[in-house]
Amino acid sequence: MNPHKNPFSPGAGTPPPELAGRDAILTQADLLLSRVLAGRSEKSFLAVGLRGVGKTVLLNDMQRRAESVGYRSLIVECHDGKSLAALLAPGMRQILFALDSMAAVSEKTRRGLAVLKSFLSSLKVTIADIEFGINPERGTADSGNIEIDLPDLFVAVGEAAKDRNVGIAILIDELQYLAPNEFSALIMAMHRMAQKSLPIVLFGAGLPQIPALAGDSKSYAERLFDFPDVGPxxxxxxxxxxxxxxxxxxxxxxxxxxxxxxxxxxxxxxxxxxxxxxxxxxxxxxxxxxxxxxxxxxxxxxxxxxAFFRVRYDRLSDREREYMRALAELGPGVHRSGEVAKVLQGKVNEFGTVRDGLIKKGMIYSREYGSVAFTVPLFDQFMRRTMPDKPVPWNRKKKHAHPARK
Ligand SMILES: Nc1ncnc2c1ncn2[C@@H]1O[C@H](COP(=O)(O)OP(=O)(O)O)[C@@H](O)[C@H]1O
Ligand SMILES: [Mg+2]
CATH class of the missing domain: 1.10.8 (Helicase, Ruva Protein; domain 3)
Known part of the structure; x- marks a missing residue:
């Protein structure tokens, strides 16, 4: 049939012609938005799921909803090598400028900008066109420690927003790439929002390891956030x-x-x-x-x-491919890393580095200690198609791979 009229839309973050099966989470998002704007507390949420389940699409939809009910918003995507501070700063500044131009100059907005300025200089973040013509506020958001400074910044920005009767929606995609201290800074910041009834909501999305990332801040995280599963x-x-x-x-x-x-x-x-x-x-x-x-x-x-599978496969080293191939041998779903080691006829600790590298690249996730699973659905089938031979035990190859090892 006529390809020009084809309604389907495969692609990362491309809005689907029919957003099926997400009514519950979107209803919850609407409730969160209206309650927080009215000064009531409600859990923010971090959507958790494999690649290609529609997390980015959901975030975009939530941003649209937020804006339509009186929120200013900023959306960012985390990746390796860029700090959370650097990601958030430009959007924060834009929001503060927008608040500032809404009516006569507001003290609170000016203060928000001053705090943002100290936040930027203490965390050594530079954004283009940084001059606000405002002096940084000494003693706030300038410790250089993001776990202290981000909550300070959120408070200043939240107070400016409250002063203007608007809410702020912060949307963060690919959360699994945050460093643990950044994730914990975000949790602390949202904790302060809840304590002070300030109108900032957070919508996040990431791979299934994100609840585990909360680490020491876990008990806070569970009180502040829902972690809805976005699945097939x-x-x-x-x-x-x-x-x-x-x-x-x-x-x-x-x-x-x-x-x-x-x-x-x-x-x-x-x-x-x-x-x-x-x-x-x-x-x-x-x-x-x-x-x-x-x-x-x-x-x-x-x-x-x-495309979808290949781009991920191409980023892997030989060792990582072999590990992925061994995991594929076990079929879809969650497996013990001990089982993968067995396929490669070695001990679990021999594969620790490779396994961690794959987690860092977002190829596999580990939700519980000692478990592993692919982050991309059907990737096990792809690995078996691409590397049809059975996985080769590492101990048989060691001599060639590491000739210098004793
Ligand atoms: N609820 C849905 N119903 C139908 N198709 C969807 C739905 N959510 C997402 N899609 C489609 O799935 C693909 C991947 O969506 P995306 O948001 O990029 O996933 P993720 O961010 O989880 O990797 C896109 O082509 C999108 O159109
Ligand atoms: Mg995505």
């Missing part, structure tokens, strides 16, 4: 994600073609978009039938192997 769609939701978009163009799926797509995608949103997309293009006419979906299977798998 149920059978009924997956059907909706497929049927609704094509229905608008007067197109149907046959029952058996729906069953096949759901079997192949396991209900994962990204894959549903990919399969929907190819099925539409391949099908000669409505209804989209099983023959078309079978043809789409090949196209979708080939495209995933070339």
């Amino acid at each position: 769609l149920s059978d009924a939701e997956a059907r909706r994600a497929l049927v609704e978009p094509v229905g608008k163009a007067g197109v149907n799926f046959t029952e058996e073609s729906l069953v096949e797509i759901i079997r192949m995608t396991e209900g994962y949103p990204y894959f549903l978009q990919e399969w929907g997309y190819h099925s539409w293009n391949v099908a000669p006419m409505s209804p989209i039938d099983l023959t078309s979906v079978k043809a789409a299977n090949e196209l979708a798998v080939a495209r995933l192997d070339k």
